[in-house]
Amino acid sequence: MTEYAHLLSTNYKRIISEYLEEDVPSFDYGGYVVGEDDQVAILYCKAEGVLAGVPFFDEVFRQLDCRVEWAAKEGDWIKPQGKQEIGRVYGKARHILLGERTALNIISRCSGIALRARKVSELQKEKGFEGVIAATRKTTPGFRLVEKYGVLVGGLDTHRMDLSSMVMLKDNHIWSSGSITQAVKNARKVCGFALKIEVECQSEEEADEAIAAGADVVMLDNFTGEGLKEAAKNIKERWAAKGKNHFMIESSGGITYETCANYFCKDIDILSMSTITQGVPHVDFSLKISPKK
Template sequence: MSRLAALLPTTFSRTIEDWLAEDIPSFDYGGYVVGNDEKVATLFCKSQGVLAGVPFFDQVFRHTGCTVTWSIEEGAEIIPLNGKVAVAEVRGPARRILMGERLALNILARCSGVASRARRLRTLADTLGFTGVIAGTRKTTPGFRLVEKYGMEVGGADTHRMDLSTMVMLKDNHIWATGSITNAVKSARSVAGFSVKIEVECQSEQEAYEAIDAGADIVMLDNFTPEALRLAVSNVKTRCLSSHSGVLIEASGGITEETAALFMLSGIDIISFGTMTQSVPHVDFSLKIAREASEPASSANGVCDF
């Protein structure tokens, strides 16, 4: 199992159990059909991508009483040949394999999709010599954040803030509600203390200067064009570097995988992508139980006995 599995909270097991309960609220009719004979199912990957979500997949089948054996390590790039490649085997009673099948595949497909995009963005940054942080955002699916943030980790991206308790991010609504960037930062610092970083979303250079002077740790230059961003970063660094050398500059807002290279500029410390989780293509997986040999027809002449 990947070392990253050690990051997961113990509560993720209960989450998996809740998801299984959601999928089987009463009778399992399909499970009745297939029964409890021991079977082996092969997990196939049918599209290119980074394998991610192994601990969640394992936990689904641990709850259903099955065992999983992996032939490919988490974090590996999978390139299917001849349409598909075997990734793992699941062993257990037929009805229990099928009990967990769809939930496990849904988790694996999305987690791997997020990891794949994260890996592509990190690889692009490395190729271009960009040494800043490639990060996701809090634009995650409600109830599914842990899986998506885990996928970022597997893909080599930073998870940014996990939730509202992790870091203070003061956006336009916070600023409008308090009257100014300075007021918002002062109020945040009064309760966040020294251990929680404060980031301010800025729409202009002047807002960036105010945020830095107010004591922000991170300044987000939001929705800048690449040309405006290049100029703003140069000006902010020149003006504030000597007195506020620890301030980080983040670029964000509408940056996609297709436009990312334009924003990988010198002086940018962080680029965050909402698209790391929004509209991300899934990696295609399927789980197939080994097929039984066909039985001979009961009547050669097509006549049925009742």
């Protein structure tokens, strides 16, 4: 199993600190009630999910001087009958409860995204689509790292992480610049050779202009399934005849788990879907302190 936790730099620890500070900005009244007794809390999963967000969950409790032992591995597809023990948290009562909701919010959201991504990934394998399926930048402010992490655990591509990762020129960039050609020229002047340039296109003609201007990726936006396949085939054949095949074609706009198979074809290199991170149900986890015997 790939250790996606190795991708994380130290900044995620600061993010976890901010999550904890948000949840307890002043006094912890409930913590005062339960005190400092050593306790064990059992983490249960009560609905289908793909376990994701383990390093964030661990870090919540590490910062509170607690220890987590896992009974499942990150990436496991969990289908509990009733409820299933996933792990245990050891520490002082008030520390466990101090981190409880923050940790559960993280793992519930991350595991829900991973489940959606896993289902799309399994469909991709079943249908034999060889392109890339990616999430989009439509994420929750302050929670992007966790959400993109869930996409990876689920088996899909994160697309660009932020505005600094890749140059994507959408309709507003093009209208502000005057043309696709000018927008690509302006972008290449500052992004250099290290970053790809992608251009959102509404027609084959716009795609041709973007490719001629030097775009690395053309996004065919809001095409229907059959219209997309025809346009992608035409564009690839037209430029192959000119001896140019340096570009990739991405499809985006309104694609969901239910409809994505309609877009699978050999001329599409990338499918991007906002529904991998948007409108995704959380997985139901709970953390219960074991009663004293």
